[in-house]
Amino acid sequence: MINPIWLDTFITLVETGNFTRTAEQRFMTQPGVSQHLKKLEEVCQCDLVIRLGKGIQLTEQGQRVYHYAKNQQAKEQDFIASLKFDAPYEGRCIVACSGAIAQRIYPALLALQTQHSALNIHVEVAPRRTILSGIANNTLELGIVTNQPESEDIHSEYLGEEALGLILPRSLPDTVDAATLKDIINHLGLINHPDAMHYLQRYFNDCGEPEVAKINPNKLPHAGYINQLSQILLPVSEGLGYTVLPTSTLDFVSFADKLTVYKAKNEVTEPLYSVQTPHSALPARYQAVKQTINQVLV
CATH class of the missing domain: 1.10.10.10 (Winged helix-like DNA-binding domain superfamily/Winged helix DNA-binding domain)
Structure with a gap:
């Protein structure tokens, strides 16, 4: 040389x-x-x-x-x-999260991108296991998941709580209580989706109502299945079933007036965490993205 x-x-x-x-x-x-x-x-x-x-x-x-x-x-x-790629408002940022979280954070991230056009923001909707695998394998840099992961390959930061709701057709009587809820959900059937069983189990365990806590989600009848978040509540609005979702999803459907959220004794929430690799700091451009996400979710 x-x-x-x-x-x-x-x-x-x-x-x-x-x-x-x-x-x-x-x-x-x-x-x-x-x-x-x-x-x-x-x-x-x-x-x-x-x-x-x-x-x-x-x-x-x-x-x-x-x-x-x-x-x-x-x-x-x-x-x-x-090597000077680490500019605070330039470059590609990929955020992986659930569909419900994507609905909440994407408008704010678009506003950030409007302010800084050199940012290139990608929001990837993916299940929790896929996000955690991507972080552990260094194919993803930033993700948002429910429940703190227990892995040395993943660094997590608490963001806040996501409220879960058992969502019913508004056509039902307003006097639904714990005593009648079991009969109603057995009669209607579950509108199933990828996170439904997890949400149901958490809801039944944490809602504070002993009769509901005894229900086994795996033995409930199903009335349908769909994996597109924007459509899950549609059959519920038509009286064809019920489901459990983050209550924030009601803010993004045009037929929310046809839906109602069961008022349980206790509020049921899931903790939200941002996840990233623990071995290196995120590029500077992710700091603005994380701050924007925090403002929406915290």
């Missing part, structure tokens, strides 16, 4: 055409400039310049070495510039 210091001295010599000015610009002595040139010629095994008094003339080999040195210098500058 050719010493880059010799190449830099050679570039200056060619561009000034003078040993004295080269020494001044390089903060060297003239013998030092001559020594760099000599070492460079020894490595290249050819003469690079012809001395003309105080000036020089490049040989054909010298011209080729000069172009090579300039190319190397440009590549180095480009490489150093590429």
Whole structure:
């Protein structure tokens, strides 16, 4: 490998055409400039310049070495510039989360991107296990999940709580209570979705009503299944079943007036955590994204 210091001295010599000015610009002595040139010629095994008094003339080999040195210098500058990618409002940011969380945070992230057009924000809707796997395998940089993961490969930060609701058709009587709820959900049937069983179990355990806590979610009849969040509440609004979802989903459907949330004794919530790899800090551009998410969820 050719010493880059010799190449830099050679570039200056060619561009000034003078040993004295080269020494001044390089903060060297003239013998030092001559020594760099000599070492460079020894490595290249050819003469690079012809001395003309105080000036020089490049040989054909010298011209080729000069172009090579300039190319190397440009590549180095480009490489150093590429290391400055960690700008606070530039670059691609990928956030993986559930569909319900995506509904809540995406408008705010779009507003952030509108303010800083060099940001490129991607929101990936994915189940919890996929998000945690992506963080552990370094294929994702930032995710939002319910419940704190127990893994040394994942760093988590508490964000807040997400309220869960047992959502029923509004056409039911307003006097639904714990005593009648079991009969109602058995009669209606569950509108199932990817997180339904997890939500149901948590809801039954935490709602504070002993009769409800005895219900086994795995033995409940189903009235349908859909994995598209925006459509899960549609059959409920038509009186075809019930489901359990974050109550925030009601803010994003046009038929919320056809739905009602069962008023349990206790509020049921799930903790939300941001997750990332513990071994390295997120790029600076993620800080604005995280702050925006915190403002929405906390």
